[in-house]
Amino acid sequence: MATKPGGDKITRYIVIGMVVFVVAIGVVFSLVSSKSSGSAAAPSSVSKADGYGMVFNADLKGKPVVDVWEDFQCPVCSRFEALNGAYVQQLITEKKAKVIVHLLSFIGPESILAANAAACAADENKFLAFHSYLYAHQSPTENSGLWTGAGLLKAGAAVGLTSSEFAACVTSGNYSDWVTNVAADGAKKNINSTPTIFVNGKEIDRNTAYFDAAAFAKAVEG
Template sequence: MTTTDHATRRAKAAAVSEAAARRERRRRTVMISACVAAALLLVGGIGFAVQSARTDTSGALVPAGAAGPDGGIVVGSPSAPVTVDVYEDFQCPICRAFEEQTGDTIGSLVDAKKIKVIYHVLAFLGPESERAANAAAAAANEGKFAELHDLLFASQPEEHAGGFQNAELVHLGSRVGLTSPEFVEAVHKGTYDDYVAQVNDAASREGVQGTPTVYVNGERLQTNALTPGGLTAAVTAAG
């Protein structure tokens, strides 16, 4: 056997090994997501109870693209036949796992005009969540919600570690083209904090107790269906 043959075999073996490793990483991510979700339900309930006790926010400034004063941010064609409601917290690690697993699938379904997504950006894990949610609303007001949404999850700090400071959020915004004085001011002043509070309260009234929570045409997906296959099947059935 030649040296070339040996090199080819090693390359094939390495490729097979890497593929197996990727499958194992995906399997572990799904298992971890399922196990942690139950704990997040309890944490979410506490968080929403606190949010529901806020003072009057009826005068909240609502960003462009929001589905009403306490509605989420709409991404996709308004005429899409299926509506997917996604309740997320940018500080929630299981939300990040969900986005890593299903983000491409959601994007493909949006691009194909099969769904429109309403993102309900929540903030129950502390001030880091609130700052990130406010920044996302500010991005929505300039038509760049989806871009910052993805980058915030990709840049997610550890929970309760003081992450998502305003200066960092301004920097992340600049990476997706958000450089206007209005965006910077909204981040630093918490322009959309009251709007975020209203979205939290609305989620509580809807019975959302943890994140991620996903509805397809009003039907809640079970935890084991929060996968590319599960979401696609639900959309197909709803359409």
């Protein structure tokens, strides 16, 4: 087949240009995801020192510190919650551990909206109930439209969140900058999958401890 003189060179330039473009986009995304806002509104239980996580039993001493990194749209997180969620709540309510929940938003817009709504729920001391509800009713399809404004308000109502303050917080995206801060902190710490669990600053073995309830409890409490 005949080709125009210089055709291979032109094709090569196009390919090189596309590679440069993709790399540039990746760099921009990395820079954006690594930025955080020092003035972001956040629930009172959030600690900047703890990676902008939602902290339970903040003043507890001499007990394990459990960091849970998760995304409300993550199906593996839903599996983890179904198996270990009640135990994690027990750690909190019985003051057996300091638990820090980091709500990531890897999967897209509805992860951001759900994380914001969970922070709104925290304002009314309903974070844990709302958290459990979202995982129990997770959509099988990512960004399906389930966790948008109306769906999140319905989820809130299911756990007793019916105030105008909650509705305004959800619909305005009051804590969206805080969600960005959590994402930026996760990027700095190379958290690249969910769930990711640390106990006393060390990641536990996801292959043996995440989906074996007894092994998970042993990893936490020894």
